[in-house]
Amino acid sequence: xxxxxxxxxxxxxxxxxxxxxxGLCPALGxxxxxxxxxxxxxxxxxxxxxxxxxxxxxxxxxxxxxxxPSFIVVIASFVTIVHLVMEAYVPALFExxxxxxxxxxxxxxxMGRAEAFASKKDTGSAIIDxxxxxxGFALALTxxxxxxxxxxxxxxxxxxxxxxxxxxVFVLAPxxxxxxxxxxxxxxxxxxxxx
Amino acid sequence: MAKRESTFLNMVLTLLIVxxxxxxxLASVYNLTKEPILRAREETRQAAIRLVVPExxxxxxxxxxxxxxxxxxxxxxxxRGDELVGVAVSTYTGMGYSGRxxxxxxxxxxxxxxxxxxLEHAETPGLGDKIxxxxxxxxxxxxxxxxxxxxxxxxxDGGEVDAITAATITSRAYCDALSRxxxxxxxxxxxIINREGK
Numbered sequence: 433x434x435x436x437x438x439x440x441x442x443x444x445x446x447x448x449x450x451x452x453x454x455g456l457c458p459a460l461g462x463x464x465x466x467x468x469x470x471x472x473x474x475x476x477x478x479x480x481x482x483x484x485x486x487x488x489x490x491x492x493x494x495x496x497x498x499x500x501p502s503f504i505v506v507i508a509s510f511v512t513i514v515h516l517v518m519e520a521y522v523p524a525l526f527e528x529x530x531x532x533x534x535x536x537x538x539x540x541x542x543m544g545r546a547e548a549f550a551s552k553k554d555t556g557s558a559i560i561d562x563x564x565x566x567x568g569f570a571l572a573l574t575x576x577x578x579x580x581x582x583x584x585x586x587x588x589x590x591x592x593x594x595x596x597x598x599x600x601v602f603v604l605a606p607x608x609x610x611x612x613x614x615x616x617x618x619x620x621x622x623x624x625x626x627x
Numbered sequence: 628m629a630k631r632e633s634t635f636l637n638m639v640l641t642l643l644i645v646x647x648x649x650x651x652x653l654a655s656v657y658n659l660t661k662e663p664i665l666r667a668r669e670e671t672r673q674a675a676i677r678l679v680v681p682e683x684x685x686x687x688x689x690x691x692x693x694x695x696x697x698x699x700x701x702x703x704x705x706x707r708g709d710e711l712v713g714v715a716v717s718t719y720t721g722m723g724y725s726g727r728x729x730x731x732x733x734x735x736x737x738x739x740x741x742x743x744x745x746l747e748h749a750e751t752p753g754l755g756d757k758i759x760x761x762x763x764x765x766x767x768x769x770x771x772x773x774x775x776x777x778x779x780x781x782x783x784d785g786g787e788v789d790a791i792t793a794a795t796i797t798s799r800a801y802c803d804a805l806s807r808x809x810x811x812x813x814x815x816x817x818x819i820i821n822r823e824g825k
Contacts, residue, residue, distance in 0.1 A: 493641070494631070495631045495634070495638050497633040498633070498638045501642060502641060505646055505649050509649040509652055512653055513656050517660060519660070584753065600752075600754065603753050604751065604752065
């Protein structure tokens with residue numbers, strides 16, 4: 433597999449949210465606006481890339497039976513670092529995402545990439561895989577957040593274009609599922625076209 | 628994968644080293660970010676205080692127990708020269724639609740509300756989040772509200788506060804938070820006005 437394919441698979445072909453259906457808790461929970469989705473996506477990308485690097489570096493030193501606990505410690509450490517750094521330097525974003533940051537630990541996407549990819553491949557491929565998958569995740573969350581924000585609040589990236597409120601249901605939890613339900617087939621159509 | 632055997636000693640050693648390295652890294656990051664985090668929190672608090680009281684040149688923080696409720700309230704007494712010009716009370720309510728709501732209430736020395744701003748809430752987006760000043764001007768009706776002369780409850784409870792449409796529970800909760808601040812102020816008025824207590 434070429435490195436370009438390795439990188440680009442996360443966007444449409446193996447999109448973590450729309451195809452693999454991984455990490456749905458943050459994907460549905462934080463995406464009430466495009467900015468929240470993007471912030472969460474980028475935080476996850478950082479954790480994913482860093483944990484992929486470390487896991488691929490230490491893969492030969494870890495006995496098979498304790499690999500999962502070791503990976504979890506690595507991932508949890510990076511999540512805590514993101515948590516602390518975000519609260520210290522971008523308090524506004526932290527206020528919006530704070531509750532969901534610790535949930536990156538149990539995001540099956542991060543664990544899944546560590547187990548299925550990084551622990552079997554070299555560091556270079558692992559970085560590219562983490563970057564591609566993470567940005568694909570960020571893209572999916574931004575699109576989902578954008579759709580919900582446009583329909584629900586009548587704004588995009590915080591810039592309003594209609595007066596008053598939109599269809600509030602899209603900002604609430606059910607709207608996340610509805611928007612998701614329409615975006616999955618849309619992504620599948622795109623996937624068929626690119627094949 | 629797994630060039631090393633999964634022997635008991637190997638596993639224990641691996642986990643020990645992994646957790647030790649992780650703890651060391653986290654401890655260093657924590658030390659690095661401790662100061663900025665405290666500063667960011669303090670800035671948020673200061674900004675909220677400045678929003679609800681007139682300009683001041685001295686701030687004294689004291690805590691008082693409210694007549695009802697489980698936690699003490701933080702009273703930020705602000706002085707211009709020797710004169711008390713306002714009190715910014717960080718208050719709370721447990722009656723919110725989803726979880727606790729915290730708000731900063733500015734009171735003048737007579738107990739009239741100068742202005743209010745929410746600090747933290749998890750109310751429904753689009754409905755209850757109208758308590759947020761950036762979302763709607765609903766909370767402007769509390770400006771110059773005198774809880775001693777007017778009834779600080781929503782209209783449907785017999786009071787004089789217009790509730791947010793479709794978010795009566797949130798509005799009621801917000802009134803509860805504000806009146807907690809006012810009640811505590813009245814109960815401790817002597818000690819607050821009297822500068823000796825500082």
